[in-house]
Amino acid sequence: MAKKLGIDRAIIVPGDMDRQERVVDLMGEQLNSALDLLLPLGKSIITVLGGTTVAGVAHHLSPKLSRYRGLLFVPGRGAVGVEIQSNTAAQMMASETGGKHKGLYLPENVSSEALTLLLQDTDIANAISNIYNSDMVIHGIGRADVMSKRRGLDVMTSSKLRNDGAVAECFGYFFDQQGRLVKRIPRIGLQLEDLDKIPHVFAIAAGASKASAIVAYMHHAPKQTWLITDEGASNLVLKGK
Numbered sequence: 001m002a003k004k005l006g007i008d009r010a011i012i013v014p015g016d017m018d019r020q021e022r023v024v025d026l027m028g029e030q031l032n033s034a035l036d037l038l039l040p041l042g043k044s045i046i047t048v049l050g051g052t053t054v055a056g057v058a059h060h061l062s063p064k065l066s067r068y069r070g071l072l073f074v075p076g077r078g079a080v081g082v083e084i085q086s087n088t089a090a091q092m093m094a095s096e097t098g099g100k101h102k103g104l105y106l107p108e109n110v111s112s113e114a115l116t117l118l119l120q121d122t123d124i125a126n127a128i129s130n131i132y133n134s135d136m137v138i139h140g141i142g143r144a145d146v147m148s149k150r151r152g153l154d155v156m157t158s159s160k161l162r163n164d165g166a167v168a169e170c171f172g173y174f175f176d177q178q179g180r181l182v183k184r185i186p187r188i189g190l191q192l193e194d195l196d197k198i199p200h201v202f203a204i205a206a207g208a209s210k211a212s213a214i215v216a217y218m219h220h221a222p223k224q225t226w227l228i229t230d231e232g233a234s235n236l237v238l239k240g241k
Helices: 022-038 052-058 086-097 112-118 122-132 144-150 155-163 192-197 208-218 231-239
Strands: 009-013 042-048 069-075 136-140 166-170 173-176 181-184 200-204 225-230
Touching: 009 022, 009 231, 022 052, 022 136, 022 200, 022 225, 042 086, 042 122, 052 086, 052 136, 052 200, 069 086, 069 122, 144 155, 144 166, 144 173, 155 181, 166 208, 173 208, 208 225, 208 231, 225 231
Parallel strands: 009 225, 042 069, 042 136, 136 200, 200 225
Antiparallel strands: 166 173, 173 181
16 A cells, blocks of 8 residues: 555555544554654654644543653644644643643635734744654645535635536645646645655555545655555455446
């Protein structure tokens, strides 16, 4: 699976998350083990992107991860929703591990002029600095149709995304099945091109319905990516469907 996708490693848990809720528990356990393996002793900054799957695995991180480690969890962007925004997911991971959390409390989409003014605020400037100095990133991979609704895109834009064959969304980028960029939504926070500078990157996505999105995004995933997924998605990816 990893060789096919051109990444460092793929961890595949049993089941299909589209039909079995317990799959997210297994993925959370695998993420916890991987973090324990890769995180060095001492201080680390972990940037977290929102999403239902990322929020789901957050509950399975262990306080043991903070043994001899100082973990700081930060959101990779401003809010998208309420329950699954980056701030919430980062805070949940900090709470489960006994680590620290620093929020980024500003809208995801603001003008460059407004951003210049906002960055004069010390707390916001420090939050952005933490993101770009991260040791690890944990993010999800979204289906284009689901994310267009979640991001509140208008009917015309959503229709154009469908007509252009968009199947995946990640970091504000919409991709078609071949990984071609269909649309980019400007956003504040971690950018796709920033991932190359992050030592460890985890992509969390599962379920047969996510197979196309996984394939599309992986055209752009950095080599050091670890994918945590399930049999439902991996079987379709490997069959080329």
